[in-house]
Amino acid sequence: MGGSGSKVKGAxxxxxxxxxxxxxxxxxEDHSVVRLKGxxxxxxFIFTRRSSLYYDEDGDLxxxxxxxxxxxxxxxxxxxxxxxxxNLIPQGIVKLNHPRIHVDFxxxxxxx
Numbered sequence: 001m002g003g004s005g006s007k008v009k010g011a012x013x014x015x016x017x018x019x020x021x022x023x024x025x026x027x028x029e030d031h032s033v034v035r036l037k038g039x040x041x042x043x044x045f046i047f048t049r050r051s052s053l054y055y056d057e058d059g060d061l062x063x064x065x066x067x068x069x070x071x072x073x074x075x076x077x078x079x080x081x082x083x084x085x086x087n088l089i090p091q092g093i094v095k096l097n098h099p100r101i102h103v104d105f106x107x108x109x110x111x112x
Contacts, residue, residue: 044107045099051091056084061091 056065065084070077101109 044102044105046096046102047099048093048095049100051094053091054088055091056089057087 053061053063054065055061065088066081067084068079069082070079072078
């Protein structure tokens with residue numbers, strides 16, 4: 001499930017001034033979430049995700065599908081499982097029950 005990090009170089013969605021880590025005034029600490037200036041607003045929470053489940057031809061929902069095949073070798077019948085990778089439809093975007101924090105959110109969380 002990799003690839004959830006930011007691909008844009010130069011602008012963090014949670015930084016106030018863009019690419020540089022400088023916040024302008026060096027003597028003051030800013031502990032609040034600063035949003036980008038402009039039309040694009042970023043939130044540190046994620047409300048949806050892409051599902052890793054698939055539908056098969058029968059409408060069943062699972063991560064993987066297998067088909068049992070009978071192989072005859074030297075007069076002996078043996079059954080094997082063959083993985084099905086064709087005719088699968090991804091489930092799509094799933095709404096999360098509880099919001100998650102984005103992986104690029106630059107804050108360290110710890111329990112006291």
